[in-house]
Amino acid sequence: MWSTIGLATARQLSVGGRLSIRRAARPTARIAGRDLAPIPCGLRVAAVFGGRSFAATPRRLESSAAEAKTADESEAKSKTKTKAPGKKKTAPKKAAAKKASGTERASLPKKDRKVLTEEEITKLKVKQLRKQALKAPKRLPDNSWLVFLSHSFKATKNEREAAVKAGQRLDMTTITRELCNAFKALPAAELEKLKAEARENYVANEIAYKAWIQSHSPEEIKRANRARSMLKNVYKKKNIGYDIPDDRIPKNPRSSFLHYCGTRLNSPEFADLKSQEVMSKLGEEWRNLSDTERQPFVDKMKSEYEEWRKQRDAVLAKAAAPV
Numbered sequence: 294m295w296s297t298i299g300l301a302t303a304r305q306l307s308v309g310g311r312l313s314i315r316r317a318a319r320p321t322a323r324i325a326g327r328d329l330a331p332i333p334c335g336l337r338v339a340a341v342f343g344g345r346s347f348a349a350t351p352r353r354l355e356s357s358a359a360e361a362k363t364a365d366e367s368e369a370k371s372k373t374k375t376k377a378p379g380k381k382k383t384a385p386k387k388a389a390a391k392k393a394s395g396t397e398r399a400s401l402p403k404k405d406r407k408v409l410t411e412e413e414i415t416k417l418k419v420k421q422l423r424k425q426a427l428k429a430p431k432r433l434p435d436n437s438w439l440v441f442l443s444h445s446f447k448a449t450k451n452e453r454e455a456a457v458k459a460g461q462r463l464d465m466t467t468i469t470r471e472l473c474n475a476f477k478a479l480p481a482a483e484l485e486k487l488k489a490e491a492r493e494n495y496v497a498n499e500i501a502y503k504a505w506i507q508s509h510s511p512e513e514i515k516r517a518n519r520a521r522s523m524l525k526n527v528y529k530k531k532n533i534g535y536d537i538p539d540d541r542i543p544k545n546p547r548s549s550f551l552h553y554c555g556t557r558l559n560s561p562e563f564a565d566l567k568s569q570e571v572m573s574k575l576g577e578e579w580r581n582l583s584d585t586e587r588q589p590f591v592d593k594m595k596s597e598y599e600e601w602r603k604q605r606d607a608v609l610a611k612a613a614a615p616v
Contacts, residue, residue, distance in 0.1 A: 415528070418528075419524065419528055419530065422520040422523055422524050422528075423520070423524065425516050425517055425519075425520035426517050426520040426521045426524060426533065426534075427509065427513070427514075427517040427537065429502065429505060429534065429537075430501050430502065430505050432494075432498045432501075432502075433494035433497055433498055434491065434494055435491050435492075435494045435495040435498055436491050437484060437487040437488045437491050438476060439491070440487045440490050440491050440494070441472070441476050441479070441487055442472060445472050445475070506537060506538075506539055510612045510613070511539060511541050511542050511608055511609055511612045512609055512612065512613070514537050514539045514542070515539075515542065517537055518536045518537055521533050521534060521535075521536060521537075522536070541608050541612070542605055542608055543601050543604040543605055543608070544601075545601065546594060546597040546598040546600075546601045547594065547597060548594055549587060549590040549591045549593070549594040550576075550579050550590075552590040552593045552594060553575070553578075553579055553582075553587075553590045554572075554575050557575055557578070558571070558575075
């Protein structure tokens with residue numbers, strides 16, 4: 294029983310100095326100045342009590358408290374060090390810095406936009422008008438001469454490509470003249486075959502063209518015709534094509550001058566004149582008419598225009614209605 298109690302007491306006393314039971318007996322032996330034989334457990338406890346009185350325990354408690362305090366501080370430091378990678382809470386500062394840099398960029402003067410010249414503006418307008426004008430499908434050769442040319446160029450395609458690769462220059466004028474002479478020398482039976490193929494191509498072209506018109510709405514055809522007119526009359530562009538005929542939209546009303554021309558074209562005094570001369574004389578007559586004489590033709594133009602506008606609006610409304 295004593296050995297157990299003594300062992301527990303020695304453990305409590307050795308907390309401040311961190312001494313084991315065996316080391317607690319050695320100072321007493323050295324104080325005596327001689328080596329001692331092994332002392333039993335109970336006597337070791339007595340030696341500890343005799344060599345170090347209970348008066349030293351408060352100091353040990355203070356030292357242990359100080360050590361515990363330093364241990365707590367070191368542990369706290371270690372925790373802060375381990376939490377160092379988690380210092381991402383400074384992100385708002387970075388965000389603020391980024392925001393500040395963004396405002397600085399915003400305060401900087403922007404680069405001046407490129408000012409387009411009149412020529413560049415015209416090119417853009419023409420490009421937009423060409424897109425609105427719509428491109429009709431490619432037509433098949435619809436006469437005997439074009440059919441003959443098509444067959445001839447297909448037959449000599451490999452020869453022409455070989456000549457170009459060899460560095461020879463093709464004279465299209467000479468080639469066309471030779472083909473023209475060959476076409477004139479064709480026998481009647483061969484020429485009839487070409488005419489039959491041309492008629493078939495004509496019918497196919499008409500079907501394809503009508504289908505192409507039907508694939509666009511009346512409003513698109515209307516814009517295309519307006520764009521074609523501007524390209525030809527305002528910007529003086531060539532190879533624009535004729536206005537696209539659309540049976541879905543009624544024909545434009547006639548002007549008052551054309552109504553007047555309709556009453557005068559069958560006059561005997563214009564029988565021997567050319568159309569250009571006739572129109573010139575009719576224009577001169579129209580300019581010499583008074584407002585009272587022009588009024589009947591103006592009224593016809595207005596009534597025809599009102600009827601045309603109603604029909605056109607009905608067609609456009611029907612085309613724009615959801616299916």
